[in-house]
Amino acid sequence: MQNFTLQEIQCFDAVVREGGFQAAAALLNRSHAAVFAAIAKLEDNLGVALFDRTGYRVALTDAGRSFHRKAQSLIGEMEALQLHARQLAMGEETHLRVILGDACPLNDGLQLLSGFFANCHTTRLDLHFETIGGPCERLLEDEADLILHWIDKSDSRLEWIDLGTHSFVPVVAPGFLPFAPTGSITPEQMRGLTQCIIRDTARVPKLNYYIVEGAPQCTVADHPMRREVILRGMAWGHLPHFMIEEDLRDGRLLSITGEYFPGVEVALVAARRRDRPHGPIANRLWDHIGACAPDLQKR
The missing domain is CATH 3.40.190.290 (D-Maltodextrin-Binding Protein; domain 2)
Known part of the structure; x- marks a missing residue:
């Protein structure tokens, strides 16, 4: 088996997600022939057929399904690395998106944030209010950097700091x-x-x-x-x-x-994505919340 490239993996994932070579080519802004050739080379290097081409539409083989499950984790790591590189290039974040949920006492939430942002003048606080399922949905859709609300603690994508009940x-x-x-x-x-x-x-x-x-x-x-x-x-x-x-x-x-x-x-927490990199200001805010959490839990 020969080595394969990240570009070939991206083409493979696009064909799976879009359901065909033409749609994958449009998604990747590449030609149909280029995507087809990348998949053929990938299969040749692996020594297995990833797609069944006998039907009207291409379909994954059993080997293709197994390979795609592993490939998704690689693609996720690549996207996280690209995001981290962009954050490193930008330096400190210009703004942070924080959501106060309806389960968070307004005074406690604002006091917690003001204690940090009063000494952080270069980063703008973009503060929003959401209710019930809104805060976690915004977080999981990458529309928030941090939420003060309740979460499903069984979700492996999230990490949290307990703030009391x-x-x-x-x-x-x-x-x-x-x-x-x-x-x-x-x-x-x-x-x-x-x-x-x-x-x-x-x-x-x-x-x-x-x-x-x-x-x-x-x-x-x-x-x-x-x-x-x-x-x-x-x-x-x-x-x-x-x-x-x-x-x-x-x-x-x-x-x-x-x-x-x-x-x-209701267990109130500060939560953020575990599967995403965070910039220096976001990490300092996280540490600040962690330091304040014992006092909030006593209330």
Whole structure:
């Protein structure tokens, strides 16, 4: 077996992803003949057929499928190396894209970031707010460098720093319920009452948190607006405890936490891509968050 080139691997991957030589050639901005020749040379060097060409469209052979799985990791490493080289050539980043999620207390998030960016005048903070699945979707689509939110910790593409947990409590205003506010309220009892929910900013929403199916809904953009709607007796819903602690203590809001509406504990983290290189400013911010994390976890 002879050595193969990275260009041949790129042609091979393009044919697989695009489903044909002509489409792969257009993607790579190369001629059909050049792509065809690269694949033929790759197969010759490997000594195996990667594609079955007997049908109307080319299809991977078993050997081709196996080789492509390995090739994808090589291509990923190459793309990461190219990105790292661009970052080295640029020096320190001119801006960082950070997303505050709805699970992050605004004061804590801004205090954490201001403690860093107050002494980092050459890098602009590009700060956004997203809800529910939006923060992680932006991160995985390379539209954010860092998020302060919750994540799926089983996702190997991500690394994180724990920042503590926050509870979300189902609440109503006094007089909203047509029955006693006890811990044994069922979804059937709540189905006829308006529920206030937050719009998911994910382009492809995948999760449906705390929603009573079939209940009328009032939709808002964030927790402060949801709090105002609930306080005015327009709907019920879940709110973060850090936002309504005084409301609960003073009786402006009533918890209906119980067997069927237990509330939820959310693990707040700072998260970024593990499978992407990060510039010097991003790494210093990461270290800053790591140093501050123990204090945030105590709150």
